[in-house]
Amino acid sequence: MNKGLKYKLSYRSSVMVWMTIKFIFKIYFFYFKNRVWDERTLQKWNALVTTMAKEYREKAIHLGGVLIKVGQFLSTRTDFMPDAFIKELSGLVDRVPPMPFTYARKLLEEEWGEDIYHYLDEIQFASVASASIGEVYHAKLKDSGTEVAIKVQRYRVREIFHKDFKALRIVFWLISVFTSFGKKADLPALYRELVTVMNKELDFDQELNHAHYFQDRFKDNEAIHIPYYMENLCTKKVLVIEWVDGAKITDTNYMYRHQLSTEHIARTIFDFYLEQFLNPGKFHADPHAGNLLIQPNGTVVIIDFGMVGEVRKQDTHYFKRLIQNIIMDDYDRVIEILDEMDFLLPNADRKKLKRLIRDTIELYQNGAFHMVDMNTMEQLKEDIRLLIKDQPIQLSAEYAYLGRAISIVLGILLAIYPDVDIQKWAKPKIKKWFGGRNLAESIYKQYVKDTVKPVLSYPKAMLNWLENGEKDRQWDNQKQQKNLKHHYFIFLEIIHFILLLVSIGCSFVGYYVQLQLVTHIALWGIGLFSILLVGLLYKHYNVIRDKM
Known part of the structure; x- marks a missing residue:
């Protein structure tokens, strides 16, 4: 097949739209043939979904671009994607065939305005990493002899992504009209989130800013190293980064050879990410083993800040209130908070959801975290997945990426140090997070404060309602138009x-x-x-x- 077709809007759109239509037809035909759902029907359904996921993965690897990123995004969406599809897509590694070095050289010279050997003493023509957005090369700077990693945007990647966005809009329209997803999920919001997230990854200036942010935030943490960037050589399409030698964070044999404590390293990773997950600010949203390296002296190196999420101040307030009300067994409040966080769509059965949350939490609240193993973690994840899938719940992209990051970090901790005691390690951090030495007392005080606040706000709320009723009606009319x-x-x-x-x-x-x-x-x-x-x-x- 002509390779030039990959870059044509008509071809890429046809592949994406036809694959969507074919999947929808297969699902309709399956439901038409299988009116009674039993164990055998479920097995056939999982086989069908797995087949479709494999086809999607093959098309994504062939075309690259948005299909890979969408596949990775969908693998985080336990709120509406089938389990078998997620399982298959979880193996979709962000790796595509490497591009010719001739293009990388041409782009570098365009961005730098000079021949590459004006700045480089040497560069390896074979890339050390090849992803959907960037290609990474190992090189050495001419003036200082410093080894660097040079990340170059792939050939016509920005053009490809924006063509795919157009096709993706049609795909989302088809899904919203012809499937039940349109009723359960807010597809326009999902589309906007996808476009926003992927556009950020296309801007290398953003990645550079993210790296500076994490360098500044964790500058006093001697156990963590964020590679520095050669800013004079960085552009919107090129990043030049300090080259760091090290093994993958899950390589425990490497740690044993260098006499490193796996418990200490696990604790370092735990503290680093818990700080990001609990407090307002940005968090490293792609903490897989390839982006975390361990050096011979035990320093943990964090690389690749293309995918970064954010925990807002309001989010931490929600998290605290959720914990408070779960501890106080006030599940009515838990549902109210989930509503405020826009987790629940209008047709969710809140009474059933309250019962499901309560039963799930009670199932695990008496368990000791130091007894958690991989099987227990998988069972816990499966229970939460079933809870989410049973009700019309939709997570925003930020919460989906946060959940994915937490899940990956927990997996890494268990791989490094199976005896990890999450409860023991988290307790002092949670105490500090709630702002009190006595955790129970601080939670109770905040709970009372939150209980009284709505009562005091009733008179003001009534006045606002009387004053703004007409404005609200006008706004609703404008919104409908x-x-x-x-x-x-x-x-x-x-x-x-x-x-x-x-x-x-x-x-x-x-x-x-x-x-x-x-x-x-x-x-x-x-x-x-x-x-x-x-x-x-x-x-x-x-x-x-x-x-x-």
Whole structure:
């Protein structure tokens, strides 16, 4: 197949849209054939989902771009994705075939404005890492002899991602119209989150800023090292980073050879990430074993800050209130807080959800964390997954990435030090987090404070309701009109896309296929007419959009 097709909007869109239509049809056909769900039906369903996930993974590796990132994102979405699909996609490693060094050299010289050997003494032509967005090379600087890792954006990656965003919009529309996901999930919000997250990863300036942030935040932590960046050589498409030798954090044999304490290293990682998960600020959202290195002296090195999430001040307030009310067995409040966090969609059965949360927590509240093993962790994750899937719950991208990061870190801790005692290690941190020496007393005080606060706010809330009722009605009307316009534009984009395919198809047949002259002219006429319609629709779309 012509490799140039990979970069064409029509080809990439066709692959993504056709795969979506095929998956939807297979699901409908399965439900049509299997009216009764028993153990055998469930096995067949899992087999079907696994087959679709494998096809998705193959297409993602072939095309790269957004499909890989979407696959990674979906593997975190236990709130609406099938378990078998998530299991298959969890093996989707962000690795694609390496690009030719000639492109990397050309891009480096364009970004630096000089021949690469003006700055480099040597560079290895074979990349040491190849991902969907960047390619990494090992090099040595000319002036200082310093070894560096040079991260270069892949060939036409920004163009590919923005083409895929257009196709992804159609895919989301198909899913929202023809599947039950549209009722359970807020797909427009998911689309916006995906585009926002992936756009951030395309901007290497963002990654550089993130690295500076973590360097400053953990500058006093001698057990952690954040590699420094050669800022004079860094651009939006190139990063030049200190080269760091070390083994993967899960290589316990390496630790034994260098007489390192696995317990001490596990504790270092635990403290580093707990600080990020509990307190406001950014957190390292991709803490897999390849991004955490261990050096011979026991220093833990954190690399790759392309994927970074954020814990807001309001989030920490929510987390504290959740813990307080779980400890006080006030599950009505727990549901209210989940509502405030926008976890629950309008059609969620809150009474059933309250019972499920209470039963799940009571199942584990008497267990000792130092007895936790990998099987118990997997069972706990499975119980939480079932809890989430049973009800219309949707996590924002930030919470999904936070949950994924916590899960990965726990897995790494157990791999390094199976006797990890989470309860013992966390207790002093949680005490400090609640701001009191007596944890029970501080929780009780905050609980009383939160209980009284709504009562004191009733008079003010009543006054605001009386004053703002008319404004709210006007706002609702405007919001409804905005939604109608949004759907209208999506409809125009779909018509635009279909006519574009028709014009391309007719032109292709008219050019390559030997037909009678009349038929040949007719096909060309249809093609040209479709192109004219595309132009008129596009002009109409832009004129109306500019007036809004």
